[in-house]
Amino acid sequence: DAGxxxxxxxxIKTRGQHVTLRCSPISGHKSVSWYQQVxxxxxxxxxxxxxxxxxxxxxxxxxxxxxQFPNYxxxxxxxxxxxxxxxxxxxxxxxxxxxxxxxxxxxxLTVT
Amino acid sequence: ELKVEQNPLFLSMQEGKxxxxxCNYSTTSDRLYWYRQDPGKSLESLFVLLSxxxxxxxxxxxxxxxxxxxxxxxxxxxxxxxxxxxxxxxVDPTxxxxxxxxxLTVKx
Numbered sequence: 001d002a003g004x005x006x007x008x009x010x011x012i013k014t015r016g017q018h019v020t021l022r023c024s025p026i027s028g029h030k031s032v033s034w035y036q037q038v039x040x041x042x043x044x045x046x047x048x049x050x051x052x053x054x055x056x057x058x059x060x061x062x063x064x065x066x067x068q069f070p071n072y073x074x075x076x077x078x079x080x081x082x083x084x085x086x087x088x089x090x091x092x093x094x095x096x097x098x099x100x101x102x103x104x105x106x107x108x109l110t111v112t
Numbered sequence: 113e114l115k116v117e118q119n120p121l122f123l124s125m126q127e128g129k130x131x132x133x134x135c136n137y138s139t140t141s142d143r144l145y146w147y148r149q150d151p152g153k154s155l156e157s158l159f160v161l162l163s164x165x166x167x168x169x170x171x172x173x174x175x176x177x178x179x180x181x182x183x184x185x186x187x188x189x190x191x192x193x194x195x196x197x198x199x200x201x202x203v204d205p206t207x208x209x210x211x212x213x214x215x216l217t218v219k220x
Contacts, residue, residue: 043210102157
């Protein structure tokens with residue numbers, strides 16, 4: 001079975017630009033979560049989607065948005081990029097509320 | 113706001129030694145997870161603890177959960193170099209929140 005896949009793997013953007021990150025969950029997983037991980041820190045929760053509806057939102061500005069599609073894949077959008085948005089963005093999926101998250105390999109975003 | 117605190121944040125061990133990593137959390141939750149992250153890699157699930165008193169073991173690692181104390185421990189027995197990684201605990205009252213991680217280095 002394919003795991004969680006994310007694209008692109010690396011991305012370089014300049015301040016003020018917009019970025020879209022993509023994620024495909026494991027087949028059969030209806031929940032997708034997004035995390036931001038800055039080097040040396042734990043993953044910070046951004047969004048959770050379940051059955052195409054937002055189930056949770058972390059403490060991130062409105063420049064961050066996401067959506068989930070009918071096939072359960074998801075996009076994370078970040079507008080007006082700041083240098084501080086440079087991080088590894090992780091997507092994770094799980095089957096239900098009692099199961100662990102399965103993480104993708106992440107998208108490394110660098111903002112210059 | 114939910115807080116998940118791990119200690120120590122950095123741990124350097126000799127091979128063959130035992131040690132415990134602690135995870136405290138600030139809200140009621142019956143679900144706690146441990147993950148491992150190797151440098152430059154993504155996170156991998158190690159243990160899922162779903163009730164008070166739950167204990168799970170895999171190889172040299174054993175995790176336990178005390179929901180009344182809001183405390184989980186990850187015990188390392190007779191450490192080997194391959195266990196060098198960063199270990200995260202995470203609590204899931206509604207969405208999964210992670211601690212800052214414990215960076216473990218096992219030296220020969």
